[in-house]
Amino acid sequence: MDQATGVTSGYRGVAYVDGAFVPAEEAKISVFDYGFSRSDVTYDVVHVWDGRFFRLEQHLDRFAASMASLRMTPQLDRDGLRQVLMECVGRSGLRDAFVAMICTRGRPPQGSRDLRLCRNNLIAYAVPFVWVVAPDRQVSGISAIISSIPRIGAESVDPTVKNYHWLDLDRSLFEAYDRGADTAILLAPDGSVAEGPGFNVFIVRDGRVITPDAGALEGITRRTILDICAERGIPAEVRRVSRDELLDADEIFTCTTAGGVMPVVRIEDRILGNGAPGPLSMTLRELYWVRHADAAETTPVPYPPGLDAAEAPGSLASGRALIPATTPR
16 A cells, blocks of 8 residues: 555456456556557446345446447447346445446457447456545535536437546546535536546436436436336426526535445525425435345356355445445345
8 A cells, every 4th residue: 555645556346358357457458459549439237236236237238338339349249248247246345336238349450440340348357446436425414516518419429339538537636636525416518417537427406306418328227216206196207407407506515426425415505495405305215225135136146165254345334324224135
């Protein structure tokens, strides 16, 4: 660990590259791969919580649709990819993991730029679970700005295809840091609310949960929140959300695979409510985590025999205390 930064050198976990499993730190791609030189790549991320994948099949569906949209053909079929993801987690021993599946364009023969000649590369890895917002900050709430950087237009980059076109998002994050905020919310070119760096946005107005209908990734966590609302009789809408509606919202929360539901308590200079996460935001956060105990939503990881779950690496015991308890399976 770097004593100055507190950052551990090296990535713990297991990766799958070029048809072989390797330590995560050894996962590499060619500098000539268009996934590196052109960001010509799509990916998806699913998480493992307490030894079980959450909504794995929905992530596989979205990844397949993204690859088809970009005219990519991986070397593995769906069953093969599922097995690779299971193997990455099983070999790593991680009980709580951040699991990525990636398909890069690859590279054409030397001297050619014909994309049709590229051999697409499939990569996967499992590393310890990543928190976009630490659990204690989820309980107290985060601050956000409305970025002056517009989200790249859907006509240029389809936001429903998970991609590495992050420069607008990264610029918005630096803007947020410079203004003393935790994160940023970007607007679409038409001025409506789009999304944030790696997360979907929800607002609550008069007891109704509302999320943008365009300019954003069709997130699996977003879908989960909408499903919960439908099941619990909580009014929910998917529609255009204006900047003014965001600023005047009763509650705001963001959501992502890497953290679940994350309440916002300050937007620009406005403090929401009494400065604490709103009641509906916290209810949905609790219900989201409780859902992780539902056998219909989860897929167990086949860990190697003899691996003691209590001693397995990658458990988030410190974070679990701040996560709503799930019901016994």
